[in-house]
Amino acid sequence: MSLQRDPDARGDWLSASQTAQAVANRKLSALDAVEATLKRIAAHDGVLNAFTDVVAERARQRARTIDAALARGDNVGPLAGVPFAVKNLYDITGLPTRAGSKINRDRPPAARDATLITRLEAAGAVLIGALNMGEYAYDFTGENIHDGPSRNPHDPTRMTGGSSGGSGSAVGGGLVPLALGSDTNGSIRVPASFCGVFGLKPTYGRLSRAGSFPFVASLDHLGPFARSVADMALAYDSMQGPDAGDAACSRRDVEPVGSLLAQDIGDLRIARAGGYFEANLFDEAREAVSRVCQALGVTRTVELPEVARARAAAYVISTTEGASLHLDRLRQRPSDFDPAVRDRLLAGAMIPAPLIDRAQKFRRWYRARVLELFNDVDIIIAPATPCIAPELGQQTFVLDGVELPVRAHVGIHTQPISFIGLPVVAAPVALQPMPIGVQIIAAPWREDLALRVAAALERAGVAVAPRPKGF
Template identity: 60%
Template sequence: MTADSLLQGSATAMSDAVRSGRSTATALTQASLARIEATDGRVNAFTDVTTRRALDAAAALDRRLAAGDVDAHGLPLLGVPFAVKNLFDVAGLTTLAGSKIERGQPPATADGPLVARLEAAGAVLVGALNMDEYAYGFTTENSHEGPCHNPHDLTRIAGGSSGGSAAAIAAGQVPLTLGSDTNGSIRVPSSLCGTFGLKPTYGRLPRNGSYPFVASLDHLGPFARDVHDLALTYDALQGFDARDPGCVQRAFEPTAGSLALGADGLRIAVLGGYFHDHADDMARAAVARAAQALGVMRTVELPKVAHARAAAFVISNSEGGTLHLPDLRTRPQDFEPLSRDRFMAGALLPAAWVHNAQRVRRWFALRAAELFEDVDVLIAPATPCVAPPIGTEWIELNGQRLPARPSLGLLTQPISCIGLPVCAVPVWGVHATLPIGLQLIAAPWREDCVLRVAHQLQQLGVASSPVAAL
């Protein structure tokens, strides 16, 4: 099998090919760089391509393998190309966070810890990826870098704010990426581009070495085309880092080895109510297809979900606006207009509103904890609809006209507010040509449960992440 064909498959198959000598890290890296060069003019997933670094790292891996200087079996992602959202620190690159303002900052002097952990697992970094400015958005229609295009329909959005992270996988440029999720920024682009994505439990992975948005809501996590790859990557990323005060000191809990258990023994239910009412017929059909495949008959509800979403909005606006207040005062013209106005409004929110939002957040977290006493995994739509065309201002949802950009997070924001682990799972066939994603949601620290169910849905053919025919 050639490096080009391997690149369109799983990271596991790539690393196995390098480990067995059927391919090399250099060949896979060259294939990835060639695919980026051939396709990214249309997709616009990448903001930086680290060609020299990637080729040097791949060559070093190949030399170490040839000399027997490395335990190939101890490197689960051996030779696998990956890329990261451009809010991750990459040594030698300025951490842009999708902005114009940060372009004047010096380059990062070291890689962020999650970048370093993937390289320690044998992966090869090939570049940084397009995103919404300061991670505040659901579309990646970035006015500084240009919009990121959905590889499955180049006239449509990739979702955001980690749009480049999902689009690069859907375009077959890399099999693994890293992104961030504050209000849905892993799950929304996963849904719209048809990739698997994992938002771990809040505090599970360190966030130092990345540009912050909302400290009390920010998560970092992986995207992949295959659930086994997603679990391997998540396992490689785990570990405490005291430099992030929000990172929890928790033992390593591997997930890849338990995937074969599937849904056996897990109590699964469909999350209805708000999550049914704020989804269109295709999103509901995706949920129904997964539930039927898993034999799930039960539907449950969370109370006051709209209140939780409102709390997430208030907290995001307030923390984000406060973070950017110095630049809002001195350089307002250098922000994207939409994010500038939301940050300014957030910086002016009364303290009582923020206090009440935190009270709602705590109350909602307690109601979710009560639900998880009786359920292990919840199934809900990830987005209310498939990817709209680039430039869409309004969407129609069940007879209601809604603003497109914020409404793409209708179903993800309430879950972000309480930091639960969620796996985004892409479903095909409910729309003629586009995917739409599910959220598999579990109690804190039960990433293993959502990944097991995602793996079973992939094995059953309900979920898949094909490379776009660009």
């Protein structure tokens, strides 16, 4: 890579891998990479509204420390100088962790960074700021009534998806090469699909959630967004490892995946999800899944059992656990909630205990049945969203002749997967006029297989994060 001939030589639109290589080789300073990022945010975030906080001076100081270390000949890590940002439910030292809410702004500033921020910075990355999100992560649209909606870089009149909408927008719009989000029912995969980027929801318990504001403890996952599979794997590898600060975080050994991406996938048994996952789709979602399956030579279809019931049970568990977490806030400050979030949490507080017990029992049954499928297949392909990004403010869409609420239905294909903690890569397919994502689903702890398939699709030009016009 010749930075002298590269029009983005100051760090604009470089991938995380390119930036790290250039900084490590001292062809680009970490400070220049940070300044280029801050310049892009100043130029474009007025349209995208992806950021809620920019920690410019912290980032500059961190970059200077990296440049000084490199000048001494020190190794600063595989993400040397790479700017990144996080959904504002991650603790950032000195900032209140707002979790997309009005109420949380009154909390004391965080005393320390979330574990995943600490791990990325230990690998050489530079935190730039915090990103817009749906209130308390209970959102699929990216429309926050307190901070305004995050906007889609491919068409700012359209949604980013949620609840990690600012993360999808910031990466899709090239403001940062890496961002972190959270996924309870689809909040990484839906924004990745709408914004045309890669997103990883790892196995439940794989990455530490310590230092993040919860939504549903039994369903919450944290993970990265990136514009390439290599960048996503680089971030993922840097964040792995057990953490006593998160009771769910696996004690399994770290399993790096970056070196595996180039492996041939001809030995993998790949199937397409049928039944429920072939219904409830707009044409663009069908086309994206078809392109991916054709490129992979997929001829087999598998059907997950009782998927509609799984989605219903996910709703019950989400809203009841969420309501339990927020009961005091609902009692003391009900008018400070987004009414749509408040009303769903109130409804969850009134669900009878026997129904919750039934949902949990079904969850155990459903997980066992789905895991049986992985005795015969390694990867399952499914749509990430039923449609491309709807317009901002759009309340309903008509699907198969039925008018459905947008907020509740853009996650119809993601909820039944996160419900049982499976690892998934959301891979973008660059259709016109908007991209849309496809889920690459693997068995627990097999992120390596999902990422290998995503990398093969990327090499084939089928899964690509397109650069938006004007960015």
